[in-house]
Amino acid sequence: MATAFGGPEVVEIREVDLGEPGDGMVLVEVRAAGVNPIDYKLYSGAFGTDSSRLPMPLGAEASGVVLAVGANADGPAGPVSVGDEVIVLADGAYAERIIAPAGSVLPKPASLDWAEAASYLLTAATAWDIVELSGVGEGDCVLIHGASGSVGSQAVQLAVHRGAQVIGTASPRNLDAVRALGAVAVPYGDGLLDRVRTAAPDGVDVALDTVGTDEAVDVSLALVEDRTRIVTIAAFGRAADEGFPSVGGGNAESAARRERARLTLLDLAGSVVTVTIAAKYPLDEAARAHRELGTNHPRGKYVLEP
Ligand SMILES: NC(=O)c1ccc[n+]([C@@H]2O[C@H](COP(=O)([O-])OP(=O)(O)OC[C@H]3O[C@@H](n4cnc5c(N)ncnc54)[C@H](OP(=O)(O)O)[C@@H]3O)[C@@H](O)[C@H]2O)c1
Structure with missing residues (x-):
């Protein structure tokens, strides 16, 4: 306690x-x-x-x-x-x-x-929530900030499972782990916007932020035209200011979406989502x-x- x-x-x-x-x-x-x-x-x-x-x-x-x-x-x-x-x-x-x-x-x-x-289950349901809310589907190019993290790595797996191309950010020592999940891995930090543009020459459709830094938000806003397809779990102030969705933190719709996903996520456990x-x-x-x-x-x- x-x-x-x-x-x-x-x-x-x-x-x-x-x-x-x-x-x-x-x-x-x-x-x-x-x-x-x-x-x-x-x-x-x-x-x-x-x-x-x-x-x-x-x-x-x-x-x-x-x-x-x-x-x-x-x-x-x-x-x-x-x-x-x-x-x-x-x-x-x-x-x-x-x-x-x-x-x-x-x-x-x-x-x-x-x-x-x-x-x-807590992180998998959070990952489900952001993948679902942003409508990730076949052929989307999805940028995931914090792809080496608990929520981020499961969001990568769910997005790959839906047929998306995924670009995931991480620190240099975690890039191989992000690649192993099926994503293109790029280090976060100075120059991130250019690195993602190089990795996604046809553009980015969706950005999922599990980090909450200004860098993650700014890069997402610069790359994704449709703000309803930028979702954060951590940058609540920026989301409110810039008009893109955040989830969690007592959001009832988000809680209901997570609850509905639990049994499906148990079926995916250990195979699709690890x-x-x-x-x-x-x-x-x-x-x-x-x-x-x-x-x-x-x-x-x-x-x-x-
Ligand atoms: N809203 C919600 O419902 C909800 C639910 C769950 C979690 N959260 C919040 O979401 C965040 C992530 O949770 P988690 O459990 O996934 O945490 P975690 O496992 O500790 O993962 C953190 C991630 O952030 C990355 N990171 C750390 N510093 C960074 C920086 N300066 N720039 C870019 N990326 C950086 C890490 O990359 P490296 O390790 O490679 O450096 C890692 O990928 C936490 O703030 C947590 O409180 C919110």
Whole structure:
């Protein structure tokens, strides 16, 4: 839990009595919890410092085994039963056990191990959201900023799957990984606009920004004529100012689109859309994982293991 607003030093382990799962609820023994940038942004103060949110349970996705169910424990894929191997999308996923609404409990695909299953669905649904909203289709040329990142790499895979030609930006050390996903890889930084123009001589139809820098936004605006086909998950201020869509951050349409995509994404897991694990940490080293995620450029996800 985060016991205050601040840096990773405010993260502590706390004992909580969970009790039994009530109506529509499910108790899950966590095998792995996925780490996402939003986990530390929420207690950083970037989204306000309302003290009623403290202490703040951390984490939003986990994998594990169902230990007990309340009445009416129906999930998106049907009734949830004791012993099911599942993915849980719920607040407080950094835990040994979690009680979550059955609606947030989905079957773990056999194609993913525990760490991968705990790290898959939030980013894959975000990637789906931006690919879907921008209408990526056969023959489109799609520029993806942050193609080596968790959301970006899955957006590359979904766009390639739809028959698009993809150009992905990354740091020099991650370019090979972006190429391996089926994209043309270009390093971000000074001169990006010229490098993308060279890689896409016939023009760029869609730009998906998973980074949020002015560089990513400026290059997207310079290349893509139709602003409805520029979508960002991070540059909310620029999107509002310049009149192109952003997703996430409490956007109801975006949340509904992601929810509708979950079962499809489970079918695509491990084949069309993969997840890479960069490092595993014991649960009690969550603060270290946050410190490193905020400063390193890991190629893949950090995972906590109880
Ligand atoms: N709106 C939403 O619903 C939503 C959902 C999920 C995530 N997010 C946000 O989206 C962002 C990405 O999330 P993620 O989980 O994909 O993060 P991530 O795995 O850490 O990926 C970050 C990506 O950004 C690239 N990058 C880092 N610094 C850059 C720079 N100066 N210029 C260009 N690219 C740079 C990285 O490339 P290298 O590693 O190769 O340097 C990497 O590809 C985060 O800000 C996160 O909070 C928003």
